[in-house]
Amino acid sequence: MLKKKFLLFTLLLASVLFSYLISSGKELKKISLEEVLSIGRLDDDALFQWAGIVTDSQGNIYVTDSMDYSIKKFDSRGKLVKKEGRKGQGPGEFMAPRFLDCTEKFLYASDQYIPGVQVFDKELNFKRRISIKKPISDLKILSDFRIAVASLFKDKIASIFIYTAEGELIKKFRYSEEKMPLMMELVSFDFDEDGNLYIAYTFQDRIEKFNKDEKKLWSNKLLKVKIVKRKKISSYVVPTEVVYKDVALDSSGNLFILGGHLSKNRSRDVYVISPEGKHLTTFTLPDSSHCIYIDKKNFLYSRANEGVTLKKFKMHYFYE
Secondary structure, X not given: OHHHHHHHHXXXXXXXXXXXXXXXXXXEEEEEEEEEEEEOOOOOOOOOOEEEEXXXXXXXXXXXXXXXXXXXXXXXXXXXEEEEOOEOOOOOOEOOEEEEEEOOOXXXXXXXXXXXXXXXXXXXXXXXXXXXXXXXXXXXXXXXXXXXXXXXXOOOOEEEEEXXXXXXXXXXXXXXXXXXXXXXXXXXXXXXXXXXXXXXXXXXXXXXXXXXXXXXXXXEOOOOOOOOOEEEEOOEEEEOOOOEEEEEEOOOOOXXXXXXXXXXXXXXXXXXXXXXXXXXXXXXXXXXXXXXXXXXXXXXXXXXXXXXXXEEEXXXXXXX
């Protein structure tokens, strides 16, 4: 038995070293997608309109279903394990569940219409609510003690807000000192393991990286768009074209950005940028999506059938 385990470990180590040697010193030139899992069809009720997704270290898949007012847990094969939640504003209830993230112990879920973040264990049992008054436009759980959110409302300084598990604001990670028109400061964001912040503006052609001391390391304009269309609604002038929809990081620190209305393939083009800010390649999703998610094993998840279907892809990397 020990010999078999040692052999498996040796083969795994050899595979990792081989992959490293193949890619070492070479530049990523292409990524292709291989579909390995599909959850939800038009003729079943597995999903109605999924919004947020996260996976854990055991390969379980968790999604928020905005039309079913719930969180759903699927195993690594796509089988529904458990569903919790209903319409309402009480503990474990939702009006429009959105963003989802997790740690080894807990799940964290936001709601479009209910302030704060609800905390669940991995069996979807409600544990508590974290009081955050600002509406949440993006969410990243840094640990069970630190929560990062982007806000829908304009602040004097455009920032990512870092809260404690008790909802106490402990830091504003500033990403701009500019005064921007309404909604133009909105971003999708992610942090890497070194505390570097990556952001992509929702209504601007700007992708940027900051170190943990808030120093801007680089800025990139992929689409060369100077101005997006804006429209007056009541007394407000708001942008009407989404430039970038979402961001995600792979295990090598490459940044993946889902393009929006101005991309060649609307809501399907994914741009890949190196940790140093260089555009490496672009690939296209089979279906339009509102977000992308990359797990620890570099599987990519995206949307199909307007949220009825969740797709999982193995990413194949090609270097030159």
